[in-house]
Amino acid sequence: MCDPVTYAVVQGASTVMQYKQGKAEQKNQFEAQKNRNEMARKNALQRYASATLKIRQELKKSAQADFEGTKKARNVRAKFKASAGDAGGIAMTGSTNALLSNYYRTEGNFRNAIRNNMDINVSQFERNLEAIQFGQESQSTYLTPPNSKLLFATQAINLGNTYFDLQFKKQNAGLMTNKQKRGQRFNLTYNNYNKPK
Helix, strand or coil, X not given: CCCHHHHHHHHHHHHXXXXXXXXXXXXXXXXXXXXXXXXXXXXXXXXXXXXHHHHHHHHHHHHHHHHHHHHHHHHHHHHHHHHHHHCCCCCCCHHHHHHHHHHHHHHHXXXXXXXXXXXXXXXXXXXXXXXXXXXXXHHCCCCCCCCHHHHHHHHHHHHHHHHHHHHHHXXXXXXXXXXXXXXXXXXXXHHHHCCCC
């Protein structure tokens, strides 16, 4: 076996190196977790912006289609009224009123279809936002900041275990000095007297 002092110095230096290495690993892991969460946040923001732009474009397209449909319906109704009046100067009769009502019904159906489509688009937009939020949460990780006190305690326990393991090996190999043996016998005797009865 090697010299106990040398062994203790080597073990102490090894423990210090393991502590520093463990501390650096914890710090790197913490930084990686923060970076992953930041990437998930940025990804979610880009997806939010894209979804919002898409729904705005759909709303604008829908409003334009509604405007064009209303304008076209008014033109058709105006031409119909003008042609009915020019046809003989007769006031609007039941059949001409029914045809005019048909124009209004067609316009109402068209506008209702546009509103229903927009309701569907808005509902889908809201579901997309929920999916984006869920995606960000699933991509994020819990942050575990470095805990140097726990790491130090672990390394101290490991050093203590190494010391006691060395003492056990020395005892089994018969390398203990008389002073160490007396100390061990004293501890055994002391423990035997202090046992609960």
